Amino acid sequence: MANESNETVNVTINGVAAAVPRGARIIEAAEQLGIGIAHYCYHPGLSAPAMCRMCLVEVEGAPKLAPACVTPVAEGQVINTESERARAARTGTLEFYLLNHPLDCPICDKSGECKLQDFTHAEGRPHGRSVEPKRVLGLDDFGGDILYQGNRCIMCTRCVRFMREIAGADLLGVVQRGHRSAIDTFFETGLEGSLWAGNIVDICPVGALLSKDFLHKARVWDLDNTPSVCPNCAQGCNVRLDTRDNLVVRIRPRLNPAVNSYWMCDYGRHQYEWLNQPDRVQTPMQRGAEGELVPVGWQEVLPALLARLQQRHGPLVVLGSPMLGNEDNGLLARLAGRLGGGTLRYRSAQAEAEVPCPGFPALARRRELTANGRGLELLGFQRTGTMAGEGGLTDLAGATVIVLGDALEDQPADFAAGVELLVVLGQRPTAAARSAHYLLPVCTCAEQEGTFPNVHGLVQRFWPALQPPPLARPAWQVLSVLLAGLDDGAPVNSAGGAFLRLGELYPEYAGLSYEQLGSRGALINEPVVRPAGKGA
Amino acid sequence: MAEERTPLQGGNPGWAGETGEYGHLTEADVRGTTYVGKRPPEGTSPGASCSYPYQVGGGRPDAPLFEGPYRERLDKILSRYPNRQGALLPVLALAQEIRGHLSPESMAEVAAALGLAPAYVRGVATFYTMYHKRPVGEHLVQVCTNVACNLCGADEVLRAFLAATGTEPGQISADGQYTVIEAECLGACGFPTAVQVNDRYFENVSPEAVPAILERLAQEAAARSSAAARQGS
Amino acid sequence: MAYPYRDEREVRILSAHFGDPEARTLAGWRQRGGYEALGQALALSPEQVTEIVKNSALRGRGGAGFPTGLKWSFLRNDGRPHYVLVNSDESEPGAFKDRELCRWTPHQLLEGALINAYAIRAQHVYIYMRGEFFEPAQIVARAIDEAYAAGIAGPDVLGSGVTIDVTLHLGAGAYICGEETALMNSLEGRRGQPRVKPPFPAVFGAFGQPTNINNVETLCTVPHIIRNGADWWRSIGTDKSTGTKLFNMSGHLVRRGNFEFPLGFNMKELIYDVCGGIRDGRSLKAVIPGGSSVPMLAAHELDIPCAYERVATAGSKLGTASMIVMDDRTDIVKQVRRMVEFYAHESCGQCTPCREGTAWLARIMRRIEAGQGTEADLALLVDLGKNMTGTTICVLSDSAAAPVLSSLAKFKDEYLALIGRAAPVAAAV
Numbered sequence A: 001m002a003n004e005s006n007e008t009v010n011v012t013i014n015g016v017a018a019a020v021p022r023g024a025r026i027i028e029a030a031e032q033l034g035i036g037i038a039h040y041c042y043h044p045g046l047s048a049p050a051m052c053r054m055c056l057v058e059v060e061g062a063p064k065l066a067p068a069c070v071t072p073v074a075e076g077q078v079i080n081t082e083s084e085r086a087r088a089a090r091t092g093t094l095e096f097y098l099l100n101h102p103l104d105c106p107i108c109d110k111s112g113e114c115k116l117q118d119f120t121h122a123e124g125r126p127h128g129r130s131v132e133p134k135r136v137l138g139l140d141d142f143g144g145d146i147l148y149q150g151n152r153c154i155m156c157t158r159c160v161r162f163m164r165e166i167a168g169a170d171l172l173g174v175v176q177r178g179h180r181s182a183i184d185t186f187f188e189t190g191l192e193g194s195l196w197a198g199n200i201v202d203i204c205p206v207g208a209l210l211s212k213d214f215l216h217k218a219r220v221w222d223l224d225n226t227p228s229v230c231p232n233c234a235q236g237c238n239v240r241l242d243t244r245d246n247l248v249v250r251i252r253p254r255l256n257p258a259v260n261s262y263w264m265c266d267y268g269r270h271q272y273e274w275l276n277q278p279d280r281v282q283t284p285m286q287r288g289a290e291g292e293l294v295p296v297g298w299q300e301v302l303p304a305l306l307a308r309l310q311q312r313h314g315p316l317v318v319l320g321s322p323m324l325g326n327e328d329n330g331l332l333a334r335l336a337g338r339l340g341g342g343t344l345r346y347r348s349a350q351a352e353a354e355v356p357c358p359g360f361p362a363l364a365r366r367r368e369l370t371a372n373g374r375g376l377e378l379l380g381f382q383r384t385g386t387m388a389g390e391g392g393l394t395d396l397a398g399a400t401v402i403v404l405g406d407a408l409e410d411q412p413a414d415f416a417a418g419v420e421l422l423v424v425l426g427q428r429p430t431a432a433a434r435s436a437h438y439l440l441p442v443c444t445c446a447e448q449e450g451t452f453p454n455v456h457g458l459v460q461r462f463w464p465a466l467q468p469p470p471l472a473r474p475a476w477q478v479l480s481v482l483l484a485g486l487d488d489g490a491p492v493n494s495a496g497g498a499f500l501r502l503g504e505l506y507p508e509y510a511g512l513s514y515e516q517l518g519s520r521g522a523l524i525n526e527p528v529v530r531p532a533g534k535g536a
Numbered sequence B: 001m002a003e004e005r006t007p008l009q010g011g012n013p014g015w016a017g018e019t020g021e022y023g024h025l026t027e028a029d030v031r032g033t034t035y036v037g038k039r040p041p042e043g044t045s046p047g048a049s050c051s052y053p054y055q056v057g058g059g060r061p062d063a064p065l066f067e068g069p070y071r072e073r074l075d076k077i078l079s080r081y082p083n084r085q086g087a088l089l090p091v092l093a094l095a096q097e098i099r100g101h102l103s104p105e106s107m108a109e110v111a112a113a114l115g116l117a118p119a120y121v122r123g124v125a126t127f128y129t130m131y132h133k134r135p136v137g138e139h140l141v142q143v144c145t146n147v148a149c150n151l152c153g154a155d156e157v158l159r160a161f162l163a164a165t166g167t168e169p170g171q172i173s174a175d176g177q178y179t180v181i182e183a184e185c186l187g188a189c190g191f192p193t194a195v196q197v198n199d200r201y202f203e204n205v206s207p208e209a210v211p212a213i214l215e216r217l218a219q220e221a222a223a224r225s226s227a228a229a230r231q232g233s
Numbered sequence C: 001m002a003y004p005y006r007d008e009r010e011v012r013i014l015s016a017h018f019g020d021p022e023a024r025t026l027a028g029w030r031q032r033g034g035y036e037a038l039g040q041a042l043a044l045s046p047e048q049v050t051e052i053v054k055n056s057a058l059r060g061r062g063g064a065g066f067p068t069g070l071k072w073s074f075l076r077n078d079g080r081p082h083y084v085l086v087n088s089d090e091s092e093p094g095a096f097k098d099r100e101l102c103r104w105t106p107h108q109l110l111e112g113a114l115i116n117a118y119a120i121r122a123q124h125v126y127i128y129m130r131g132e133f134f135e136p137a138q139i140v141a142r143a144i145d146e147a148y149a150a151g152i153a154g155p156d157v158l159g160s161g162v163t164i165d166v167t168l169h170l171g172a173g174a175y176i177c178g179e180e181t182a183l184m185n186s187l188e189g190r191r192g193q194p195r196v197k198p199p200f201p202a203v204f205g206a207f208g209q210p211t212n213i214n215n216v217e218t219l220c221t222v223p224h225i226i227r228n229g230a231d232w233w234r235s236i237g238t239d240k241s242t243g244t245k246l247f248n249m250s251g252h253l254v255r256r257g258n259f260e261f262p263l264g265f266n267m268k269e270l271i272y273d274v275c276g277g278i279r280d281g282r283s284l285k286a287v288i289p290g291g292s293s294v295p296m297l298a299a300h301e302l303d304i305p306c307a308y309e310r311v312a313t314a315g316s317k318l319g320t321a322s323m324i325v326m327d328d329r330t331d332i333v334k335q336v337r338r339m340v341e342f343y344a345h346e347s348c349g350q351c352t353p354c355r356e357g358t359a360w361l362a363r364i365m366r367r368i369e370a371g372q373g374t375e376a377d378l379a380l381l382v383d384l385g386k387n388m389t390g391t392t393i394c395v396l397s398d399s400a401a402a403p404v405l406s407s408l409a410k411f412k413d414e415y416l417a418l419i420g421r422a423a424p425v426a427a428a429v
């Protein structure tokens, strides 16, 4: 583990001299110099058993090759990862890996992101020399989402160590010994009990651990991946959205040492279908003469809407979206203010309890099961409705209601009856949404840029992974046009610009910019206490 | 190759190996049984230094674990280690002594008794060959076929045991009495072929000695069961 | 007197009471001078005891021959709990000396272990004995009970105020647990997998505490060294290999068993004179001089002194001085196959070169033995053996390769004969 102090030692790796942190291990020091060292068992988030023997490097003066994953750097050390001996050891060891490996890459989900493939292509022998039959183990269902294809397992024990050290549940073990070793659970007891088990599929260097959900769904080279933030709870795990044919097919964690390390929870991992909504509001619509919804262009609908908003009589109620970014909700709150103020609310699902990750306590699946509940509270929205994120919308008679993002799934088809004006900036044309006077197609968080502040007030950016329907727009864009119509600045043309406008009204965001947030986020300023349910 | 074997110089009654120039020694002298004394059937040595398991047949798969004298032995074991995990090997052995083999249920109970995860216990139990994951015969006959014994005809000894018990390696004989397996070096290489039957070694075993050994085991078993019957009545 | 045969040339120190059931008991052992050395040691400082052992130049008898006193001196007086582990896992094919020491002289072992504990300030001795040694275990357990009852072990060792507990711990069937760090894991209730070193046991050993581990035979010599002095021990044996050693003689010998000789005793003499030469009037083909893990020697290579440094010069290792002697009828390929199968069975499986390599070697060897090998297989064996050497956490992997490499170097014709046999069969099919 790298030392906290600033002390450094001088080493030479492959002829490159450098000062590296004292206490760092050779593999980490090399990484800093951009020198990759092949490895299987080492994972920076786990303990290092030095058992795969792939990372052996030549240290001048040492009689034996040293495992780079555990050997600490020392002053004056001269390390060579490419010496004759080091290369020969890797090639020799790789042959042992392939001895019993089925080489069924064409049907293996890991193909394309498999470390055995990578290192074998790089340094393996062109032809295996074994004529012996390969060991055959069956496919084992580990319970939950996980399958074990023992034939492919290279016994690196990353999965076992993860379950023990991070998931805090010794549900996996190595059974038997020597060449009869395999990974197994306790007989019929599977991995269901753990909220974190899905991570073992990510860290398995080969295709031995498979996600049932992802099984044969896509070849990884056909996937696009976009850095994002998990929208499924207030933790805000950094993730990558893997997409294909404009659908999210998998969510995987992305390293953020402060938030989620290399990990994420299974709840968040598997809640992605809602990002793939086939049934979308396709065009802006407004009520026609007969009371029916009529498609209409953006150019026409916004001025019309603006006029209606300015003529309203009753109170204003605004429903924010905990699944959309600060930019959208911030401009929504600003619009409410500009329209003379109103009640700001949101609805969100909540869990009974927090589920902390035992081996990385900074990470927990939070009670708040949306990404932006915290952000909405900061913006002055007040939570309403049940733990399931339903109800709480009974006192709207005579009001003008602007709904952002909330699909109103639980609401009846005559939701708009009794309200003065219902404006929905939404994604799905549910019955209640279709009762709106204005129904405007906006993007989901997977289709646009934006930010979420997490439970600790760390504001993190997400990026667009999917194409929205052609006429859908980011809500911030729509809202900024409306605001411009109310003489509140010029329309913004970027999410970053919308974010800067937050800072104008909310001191928590003052001085922050997208550049500053970068890919790891930044903390908001000390929150200001403001009356709940009122805009700034 | 069996034709011209140098006979044993110290004689071998088929129990504890060649006594060479120490022909006056009795079996009890060599095995140390007089010194060791008799252990109570469910107990251990009087001292607190350890609790080693019996390696005898007669386990009952449905017997309760860790009750009565076995509870005491468990506590004694626990008192010898700085943490509960340290007691895992001896406690697994104790469970096997009681039940005859380590079923998944037994592993889970041991795990619970020591506060360990069942999957962890399974990983440990399957690492070691002396924990039986399946039932074995009343007499587990382990024939060393490793090099020092092998040079001296261990393969033939193994075949003789298999033939005499009518079993394949690892099988339980029809009468439930025997399981014969091939073993790795038993640390008695100077006394080939070394054979372990439950907790006793038989050394310098030749194929010809096999019937006599089995006969003796049968007699001892009969004596044990009639003693048990006497006690029961 | 070594057991079950004796020889006038022997120098009997450790084995003086083999075959003598009286010597097992505490009373009998005391009559024979037992526990005097422990009393002498307790009158010295721990450092002085270590110094004596250091000066004796005693080398570990567990196989590696590491200087024992030096090992003891690595432990710091740091107030942490220290442990002494007695390695009684003896599972290496050919080795059968520790079992004799345990079953004939359990108090000799206890005395050595207690002196070791005092010297490194350990409060607890664990005797890790392989689980198969049930009979020796009973004897050692009885001896421990006697020692506790007599105040030799426990809270106030011989009235010195020093506490040393002794626990007998039985293994459960795994050769690898003889490797010192695997033994520690096993003792701690884990899978018996060797640990990566550093950290070394003197810093991070059993239960994470500073620990010394020695072989049974090593510790059995300690009381004699304390009693008779380092110079006395050094006067026996050679400069670099001091004292006596139990030679475990097995295989096709007329007289098999343990014999105790000063290190440096001639190997040929040992085999031909002491052990009476080869049985059934046959001649000698090969000797494995130090347990199955060391390279074989051919008949013409045996005229060497049995000292660590001299056997090394001859291209093998003295190891545990466990000599497996093979006569001219021996099927070398079969015996090497059997040894390789042993290593495949005993590999703990952590390191890929060992886990996969041992099993692969075994399969190739089986094929060759069955007449299905090719010349390419021989080259492959050599290459795999090299790839398995020096690339793993412990040396079991190297050990598995050793018999293959050395037999291929010295008895290649036996392999070729089997391959030659294969050709016509293959052609006929």
Ligand SMILES: Cc1cc2nc3c(=O)[nH]c(=O)nc-3n(C[C@H](O)[C@H](O)[C@H](O)COP(=O)(O)O)c2cc1C
Pocket (backbone or CB within 6 Å): C059, C060, C061, C062, C063, C064, C065, C066, C068, C087, C088, C089, C090, C091, C092, C175, C176, C177, C178, C179, C180, C181, C213, C214, C215, C216, C218, C219, C394, C395, C396
């Ligand atoms: C695979 C393997 C097996 C070993 N088995 C034993 C053994 O059974 N008994 C033993 O004393 N040492 C054994 N050793 C050596 C121990 O690791 C260690 O060196 C020894 O116990 C140290 O004691 P010593 O210094 O008294 O020799 C083994 C080593 C290896 C690599």
Ligand code: SF4
Pocket (backbone or CB within 6 Å): A152, A153, A154, A155, A156, A157, A158, A159, A160, A183, A203, A204, A205, A206, A208, A209
């Ligand atoms: S299943 Fe994967 S992670 Fe687990 S040991 Fe096997 S290869 Fe490693």
Ligand code: SF4
Pocket (backbone or CB within 6 Å): A230, A231, A232, A233, A234, A235, A236, A237, A260, A264, A265, A266, A267, A268, A269, A364, A365, A366
């Ligand atoms: S903890 Fe929360 S943010 Fe992280 S993956 Fe789970 S649901 Fe998503």
Ligand code: SF4
Pocket (backbone or CB within 6 Å): C176, C193, C194, C346, C347, C348, C349, C350, C351, C352, C354, C355, C392, C393, C394, C395, C396, C397
């Ligand atoms: S070399 Fe073999 S026995 Fe030793 S640690 Fe590695 S796998 Fe285990």
Ligand code: FES
Pocket (backbone or CB within 6 Å): A038, A039, A040, A041, A042, A049, A050, A051, A052, A053, A054, A055, A056, A067, A068, A069, A070
């Ligand atoms: S990465 Fe270093 S040994 Fe596996």
Ligand code: FES
Pocket (backbone or CB within 6 Å): B144, B145, B146, B147, B148, B149, B150, B184, B185, B186, B187, B188, B189, B190, B192, B194, C092, C093, C094, C095
């Ligand atoms: S080889 Fe059979 S006991 Fe050692």
